[in-house]
Amino acid sequence: MASSFVVGDTFRKKVTWLLDNTNSCLPQTLKEELEELLKKSQPTILSFSTARKLKKYLQDKGHLHSLHEFLEDSFLHLPQVVKPPRNPELVARLEKIKANLANEEYNRMTRNVNTQETLADFGQQVRSVKAAVVTVFNFLVTVVAAFACSYIGSQYLFTETTARVISAVIAASVVGLAELYVLVRTMEGELGEP
Template sequence: MPVETIEDPYVKLKLTQKLIDFIVKNVKNEKNVPHNIKTLKNCAQNKRADCTLSLKDIKWLKTFLTEQSNGKKKVNLHELLEGVDVQLPQPKITPRNPDLEARIKKLRAQQNNRDYRAMTKSVDNTRKYLPDDSLAYQMKAINKQLIAVFTFVVTVAAGFAFGFWGIFWETEGVDLGFRLLIGIICALIIALAEIYFLAKSLSEDYDELPASQPLSKRPHQD
């Protein structure tokens, strides 16, 4: 799932009842008291458990304990922080589009199926001699690709010829450079269209091959 930036990068501490009671009892509302500690003291008793402190508040509390320990029983900070829940900053996670998630699962399942078929092919007698292992099948696939390339070249050349000669036959006295420009533009448009449809056709054939080509079975011989 896509992860966004962290909105609140500060570490927060979820307080225990022992620490809450100590702050409420001993800390007074003075000017140098941090905002979070003031909020803890002034909020209702049933909502104090939801309050949090930052690391700066803990540093201030450590200084406060050091100043208050003169002539009194010393209170250690680690004793007050015992059992405190530390909340680390978490990035916001955006859920994926359901259609995209379904598409990814489908592609992953197809890829796993292809990997499994390739891995078990050598030990499965029903698929050990499939047509794609034969030389004729390989030559047929190469010829299909060569035909696609030849068709692409001929189509692009025909588009260039149409743009180069068509404007000449339509309007006499056209400059050669302008005719070349028109021919190249026509050939480029046709080439882009051919590449798009060729890539789309190859992608569809690649995706549908595992589902549309069942395992070949040889008849049982007694």
């Protein structure tokens, strides 16, 4: 926090003029402080307490110039903030806390993931896909076999190929529909629907 001004040439000139023209009226402490300031080399630092004394003197005596005119080319002196070195124990403790928080975050994110359950779920899904593939393959084999049997068996009834193909398609369609009915009823039973 600022507690002083860095004064410029305007301040030096006006204070020199003030000291030369009002030697007898200036309070002794203020006069000594101002003379001490003028002896210092650049940058000259004026404390707030001295600035207050000078302002009070200028106001009380009804002087031509006010303090802001003295400080025209001055600016606040902001001391450099020196950060103390960090305590190594504190740094180590903070690193440990950060590691614990990261571990808790990781555990929270992966709490639903269990490798044993994942592998079991994967195995169950493979079995489910395998059952579906076997069911579709079984359906196709049954329909093709029904068509082949009807086509070959119909040669004793029909002499024309067209009639044999139509009868085989009808027989395969009936077997396919029956197979689909059984498949749907089985799936309803697996899903728990009556």
